[in-house]
Every structure is written in C-alpha cells, then in structure tokens.
Amino acid sequence: MTRRWEGGLLVGAAALAGFGVVLVNLAAGGGFDLEAGVTVLVFGLAFGLMFAAVQMWAPGASPLLLPCAALLAAIGFAEIYRLAPVRAGLQRWWLLIASMAGCAILFALRKVGLEPLRRYRFLLITLAGIMLLLPLLATSGPLPIHGVEVNGSRLWVQIDLGAIQMFFQPGEVAKLLFVVFLASYLADRAASVPAFVRPAPGLEMRQLAPLLLVWAASVGVLVFQRDLGASLLLLGVFVGMLYAATGRKRYPLVGLGLMAVGAAAAVFLFPHVQRRFVAWLAPFANFEDAGYQIAQAWFGMSSGSLSGSGLGLGRPDFIPLAETDFIFAALGEELGFAGTAALLGAFLLFVAVGLGIALRSRDPFRKLLTGGLTLLVGLQTFLIIGGVLRLVPVTGLPLPFTSYGGSAMVAGFMLLALMLRASHEESQ
C-alpha cells in the first residue's frame, strides 16, 4: 500500500518538473514543447529506476525518502531550467547518471548488505582522501585529469579525454565516504574513544590518529581548497557523530570551539573568507561590493513575498550563482514564501525520516551511518539556506537534490541508496 503511494508521489514529482518547465515557457511567451515532455520522461526514468531498484533489492525501505528527494529535484529543476536552460539539459543527464549510481549501489549491496562498507573502511577513507586531493592537481599538463579553480576555490576536477570534457567535484562523493568511515570506526571503537580525552599511556595514539587525521583533513580542505563550506560541514558532521557515538558533550563543545577558532583564523588569513563575513554582517552597506549577492537575494525573496512572482516572471538573474549556491533565493523570489516553506518542509521531512531510521536502528553501525548521513543533509541544508538567510556566513555549498550540479546529484543519490538500504535492513 505505502509503496503504491510512493510511486504515485514520484509520478507527481515528475509531472511537477514538467509543469515547471511549461510555466517557464509560458512566461517566456512559449508553451508546451519537447522540453516539458523530455523532463517528465527523464524524471520518470530516474526515479522510476530507483523505485524499481528499491522494490527489488530493498523492499523494506522507508517510502518517504525517495518522494522527498524527487520533490526537491523537481522544484530545483524548474528553477534551473528558468535560469540556465543549457545547464538544465545537462542536469537531466546528471539525474539519469545519479539514478544509475544509486541503483548500482542498491544492486551491489542486495545480498551482502552494508557490512562490507564497515569492513573496508580504511580503503574507503583512503579513496576519500585521494578524491579530496584530486582538485589540487596541476591545472594543465600532460595528464588527462586537471585541477580547476572556480570562484577562488580548488574543488573541481576536469577530465579531458580530448573529445569528451567533464567537470566534477570529487569532494561531494568524498563526504559520503567520510561519513561511512566515521560510522564504521565509531561503531567499533565507541567504547574506547573517550580515551581521546584522557589518554592512557601506550594506547591512545593508534586510536587518536584517525580522528586527528579527519580534523587535519578538514583544515586542509579549508586552507588548500579554500572551501569554507565543505570544511565546516566535515567538522560539523564529525563532531556530531562523535557525540552521537560517545554521548560526551565535550566533543560538540570542543568542536564548536575549534570551528570558532578556525573561522576566526580564516577571517584573518583569507581575504575571500573575510569578504563573506562582511557580506554576512552588512550586506546592504556593502551593496556595491561584497554584499551584492546577499542583498540581491534578499531583494528577490522580499519581492517574491507570499506567493512569488511566478516561475520565469521574477528577476532572479540579478542574484549571482542563483542556479547553484543561491537557488533558495531564486525559488523564494519566483515561488514566494509558499515555495520556500514547501522546500523547507521537504527537507524537514527528509531529515525527520532519516533521524527516525537512525533512532530505530539496533545495529550501532547502521545507527551511526544513517544518523551521520542525515546530519550531513541537514547540516548542509542549514549552512546553505542559513547562508542565504543570513543566519550564518555564505559558505558556498549546493543545496542537496535542488541545486544545479552533477557531482552533488550523484552523491545525493548515493546517499539516498545507502539510507534506503539501511532502512530496509532495519525492517528485516
């Protein structure tokens, strides 16, 4: 019964994406065209495949996660199509690729379950480390793979195979591997980790090392890749999972302290971080400069008011990076508070379902894995939307499932697959 509802909701989301495209076309003076049909088809295919994979390989999974992701993707896609039609075309391809990645994970784990992830954690974290380092490769050279600098950050990798050029952000997938690793590590060591606080001679280094590595990695990401958002996210998820595993309040407190110290240091050391703080604290006084993006986002959202200007009828093109980091503001302008509330509601539901799965999990690994993944989504949502709404400085992250971005979409579906699998295993 619930599965049928889930299928219905997915069809609804696909229709919504197509409807969004039609509205955008109408606003531009067009109407129904191939774009709308292709969009419905791609959404139907991407989420239909996931739905079928869940039916076959994780039939006990929660029926709410997939529709939440589909709704977010549909709303986001309509706005991407409105702002950058070419990118929307790419996003459809990415959606299919992401769906296949998600299905592949469900397929691979269909018999063995999550257990291998737990066992081969060091392999996974090494993989994550390599992925994080990839963007630091030289920006040109004989290798077919280059690092790329975008907006002052080194997050991107370009795969140059002559005919085919692809950009992706390995950090997005690395985040997932990091959570898997932490869940596995902490599940095994939960009892002994408190030694970290009061080290006993001769024992601690071996247990301390991985944790310190993580902390160093997050600082490294900040320093070398200039990615404030990913750095905060890693640290936040890390501290949160540590707290969940040990129940020691000093971890979150120390974590917050480290975050504050790190942020303060970053403000002094990096001009691009400093700009973001200025933009956060006084966007309107620095309208011509650092504050322009946030000020325009607020002008847009306030102009959208309750019901929004309508898709394609606002001017979110005034907001820099509206289809990626600031898609929340663009949606706020065109769909109004009704749209932002719906968006937040979908995220809230996703997080609530995720936390529910974590709380019900009997196995510590699954509990920490689902809790950590949910925390990842929740925290990322808060950092990016909170950045637009001036609750925190803008950190430069894609909004899960919603923003334009292939790597993020792939990572999102991989996360979805892991959550679905964990949820299924819990129900058995």
Place this chain on the structure above:
Amino acid sequence: MNGPLRRLAMLLMIGFALMIGMATWVQVIAADRYRLDPRNPRPALTQSGKERGRILAVDETILAESIPDPDHRGSFLRVYPEGAPFTYPVGWSSREFGETGLEEAYSSQLRSRRDLTLSDLLAALLGEDLRPHHLVTTIDPAVQQAAYEALDGQTGAVVAIDPTTGAILAMVSSPSFDPAILEEEDAETTWMELSTDPSRPLLDRTTQEHYPPGSTFKTVVAGAAIDTGTAGPETTFPDPTEFQLPGSTATISNFDGEVCNDGVEATVEQAFVRSCNTIFAEVSIATGAEEIGLTADASGFNREIPFPWPLAASVFPTADLVDDPAALAQSGIGERDVRATALVMTMVAAGVANQGVVMHPYLVSRIIDATGATVEETQPIPFERSMAAATAGVVGEMMQKVVREGTGTAAAISGVRVAGKTGTSTGVGNLPNAWFIGYAPAEDPTIAVAVVVEAGGKAGEDATGGSVAAPIARQVIEASLRS
C-alpha cells in the same frame, strides 16, 4: 546512542525553525522594507516591458498602447500616438520615471495579469481572460486638440465637461511634452531639463495647481445672492469709484478705476456683465460668507472630490470670513485666500449650465476587456446642487450677456448662444492670471469650459480674462460643437 541522537535531532529542528522564521521575516513580515529599497530594481522592472491595456478617447482614438518591441522578443514598448496634447490627463508609464495620470491611477487594471501570482493563476485555471483591460475615456480628441492648440504654448490649463453628465471632454495642461522622449536614449538628460524647466512642464495644471479665481468667482456669489433672495439681477447697489472696506483703510476699485454704471447706483446684472468689483464687494457682504460658502462647497470648493488622482485644494475659507466683512468683500471677487483649480471652476460653470445640478466629473467611462466586453462602466451621478434651477437660469442669462456685450465678447460665436464669465486675478508680480469660464449652447448646453492662463500668457501684464482666456474658450467650444 539514542539520547545524543535525539539531542542532535533537536538541534537540527532548531535550525529548521530558524530558517522558517528568517524566511518569514524576509518574505512576509519585513518584505516591504527590503522590496522597496531603492537599489532593488525589481518593482520597476516587473511591469515595464509587459503588455498594458490601451487608453482610448471617447471615439476610440488610441491615446496610449503597448506595441511589440522590435528589439526584444516578448517585450513591449508603451507608445502615445497623440503626443503632447494628451499627456495630461493620460500620463505616462516609464521604467525610469515612474507613472502618472491615468497610467498610474488605473495601473492595476491596465497591467497584464499574466504574472501568475497566486490569484492570477487561480483566475487562469478558472478560464478567465488574463489579457490586460483597456480604458475608454471621456476625452474628445477634437476638443482636447483644439484646447491645446488654442493655449498655443502659453502656461495654463483648459478643462471642458459635458455639464449634463460630468464627463470630461478635455483636460489640457500647458506646457506639455511628448512622453515618447522618456524612452529615448538621452532620456535622463531630458528628464533633468523637464524637472528644472521654470515653466514646469511636469505639473498638471488642470488639477494639481490652484489659482485665485478672480472675477469668475462672481458666478458663485451671484448664485448665492439670488438663491437666498438677497438680490436679483435688477437689485441696485451704490456705485462708488472705490469701495471702502469695512474696518479697514483699504479699498476695492474696478478694473479700469472707474465707476461701474453712473456713479450713483448699479444693478447686479450690470456689475456682473461689466465685472465691477465695487458692487460685488457689496453683494458679497450682503449675502454673507456662509451662504456663499454653501454654493462654493456644492461646486467643489473645500471638498475631497473623488478623482483618479488627488486634486489640489479649491478653497473658500468660509469660517474665516464670517466675522470679517473686509476679507469677505475681497474673497467675493475671488481674491485674498480663495483658490480654485481649473477643474472646479469648470464645475461652477457646469452647475449653472445644468440647471444648478453639478455633476460628478469623471474621466473614464468604461473599462473593457480584450474582447471589448464592458467590465466596469461609470454611471453619471450628481455631485451636488449648487443653486436652484431658477437661479441657474437667471445667472445663465447674465452670463450670456457677458459674452454678448460685456467683458467676454471674445468668446462669442455667431449663431451660438455662449454664456461666460471672465476673470483677471492676482498672479505673480504684476502678471495676472487670465480666466474664463462658460458654457454653450445656452439653451441646451453640451459643454462647460474653464480656461486659465498663468502670468498673462503672451499678453503679459496687459492680459485680461476677456482678451486672453475668452478666445481660447471660444475655440474649445467651437471644436466641441463641430464634433
């Protein structure tokens, strides 16, 4: 592990609450504060470039319309085919310089409703036509054009009304300009020039500026005097060279400094036709401030008249004059603190023309949808009765005599009985405001008109209402009777 997880969940929920709260702040509670920030380009941009409805004259001549922008697909340009003579009252709608006139007042009816706001979307789903509505105004293009040409660039205003309905036939403010120049490339410079031009072409002189009405106000005084039985046209008053103001050393004299009639006595009619200040000072005191005030109020003085845009006040300060006969005498000849817009003086004439009933003035007769079906229609309604029908008849006879043999002969049209009253009021320095109010044909009036020319127009300090304003009124009436 569930305890800490629950606390983490709590933290996340607080995060979501903060986000919802902040979104509510930006988009709902404080939305206007941010939206109306002058640096936000959206409010001005949302309507510009969109299709707006047409503004049509009474004969459906297009006064304003949106045409597809040849340079931007899906975008529209606002054009005003009839140009400067119609800028007032049509107004303009410009991205840079905002909206005025009918364009502003009826902006929500003229705008395209294809914004897909929640209500528009609902309307669309219910199958409503979202194309913009059009305005059909009461403006008669021939009369409007004639009035603009008659003013001939002089600073001033002409308003013409159909006295039986209140429909405004013409509403000209001069100097004017063609709103098309606001869309040209050097519009910024043009706008600066318009804003700083000492002749103030951006001012709507028909409704947004008021002047002492001078002797045209004697029409109101005569109406009040006859209505109350204080005097009739044959009632005589002493005829001095100068009228000594009670309790004051100041005097009132006639325009030429002579007596009105024979130096002994003059009738009210003689005084009206020759526009004798001395006699009307006496008539005003005899009638009383309150009675004159009632007639003035009924003609539109001291009132908030519902109109598409706010009007400059037309003032007769009744309360200040009750115990001040000297001030009343000066006010009775339309001076001192008495002020009137061209619109309200037209209503004075229209009241006399319509047997004492002042009709509510209106500019838009119908709002129609894209198919031409009427969405909204204005019904003529009486504003107030300014004088008894019999009184209006008597005042009207005197006004005809003004044009036949008095100060207003320049308004005479052969074969047509024109009624009128001239006025020459205090302007700037020694440059007077030249006034004329009137209506025609007297036996069955179809047009009431008021003309005011600031600072004497081309005649300068020699200007009088009879020499400068009356000929303009004649041309306007002629155009109206022709069309």
